[in-house]
Amino acid sequence: MTVSIGVLAEAHLRSPALRFLLEGIPPPFLLGLDSGGGLARAVLCNGETVGFLSVTPERDAMMAIHPDHQRKGIATAALALARDVAVNEKAMTRVSAMAKAGRSSGGLLAKFGAVEVDRSGEVILYRIVLAEV
Ligand SMILES: CC(C)(COP(=O)(O)OP(=O)(O)OC[C@H]1O[C@@H](n2cnc3c(N)ncnc32)[C@H](O)[C@@H]1OP(=O)(O)O)[C@@H](O)C(=O)NCCC(=O)NCCS
Numbered sequence: 001m002t003v004s005i006g007v008l009a010e011a012h013l014r015s016p017a018l019r020f021l022l023e024g025i026p027p028p029f030l031l032g033l034d035s036g037g038g039l040a041r042a043v044l045c046n047g048e049t050v051g052f053l054s055v056t057p058e059r060d061a062m063m064a065i066h067p068d069h070q071r072k073g074i075a076t077a078a079l080a081l082a083r084d085v086a087v088n089e090k091a092m093t094r095v096s097a098m099a100k101a102g103r104s105s106g107g108l109l110a111k112f113g114a115v116e117v118d119r120s121g122e123v124i125l126y127r128i129v130l131a132e133v
Contacts, residue, residue, distance in 0.1 A: 003077035005041040005085070007034055008052060012042035015049035017066035022052070030054055039090055043078040045069060053082050061095040061128070063108075075108050083112070087131045097126045 012018055013027050022030070030052070033040040037057035042049050043065065051065035051074065065075050086092040097114065099105040100122045114126035 001072065001074075002046055003074050003081070004044045004047075005053070005078055005081045006044060008040035008042050008054075012049045012052070015042075017048075017050050017069070018042070018052060020066060021064045033057075039082070039086055039092070041078075041082055041085070043074060045072075045074050050074060051078070053078060055086065055090075055092065055095055059092065059095045061097045063097075070104070076111060079108070079112055083130055093131045093133050094127060094129050097128065099124055099126065 006012070008030055010027075010031070013022065013030075030040045033054055033056065039053075039055040041053050043051035043053060043063075050069040051063065053061070053063040055061045063075060063079070065078075086095070096117075097105075097109060099109060101119075101124055102122075109126050109128070112128050114128045116124050117127045118125040
């Protein structure tokens with residue numbers, strides 16, 4: 001299995017996985033992130049688009065892998081690649097991420113050293129340090 005990431009482009013948005021995952025998220029918003037101080041990447045497994053990750057200019061991070069491709073280590077591998085891009089190409093030092101308590105994302109976030117900084121009902125706000133300044 002080869003996991004890679006690529007700058008998010010229209011072609012990725014037309015893939016079945018992203019059409020499913022991005023329902024309700026306007027494509028122009030995501031496509032504009034890279035040039036607007038954020039980051040948007042398609043996640044590919046063996047060349048097939050299976051998910052995406054994004055960071056807004058305000059450093060709010062989001063990620064999703066299509067359910068057909070989950071639990072194979074794809075998010076873990078993609079986040080390791082994205083962290084290098086975020087630190088070395090985008091000079092990002094920390095990001096925030098929101099996740100619901102008890103969801104699969106908790107284990108993934110823990111792998112990347114996420115620390116809970118706030119909680120409102122079921123929703124937890126995490127902070128992840130990417131690089132020490
Ligand atoms: C969270 C998500 C991105 C993980 O993607 P993935 O490719 O399946 O993740 P991985 O296979 O790399 O697993 C990473 C870790 O996440 C946790 N995890 C993933 N799926 C899980 C599940 N179904 N149940 C429990 N833990 C789970 C585990 O800790 C896992 O590590 P392990 O396999 O060593 O136990 C995916 O489940 C998803 O898209 N969920 C919906 C969107 C979301 O919650 N996004 C995160 C908030 S921004």
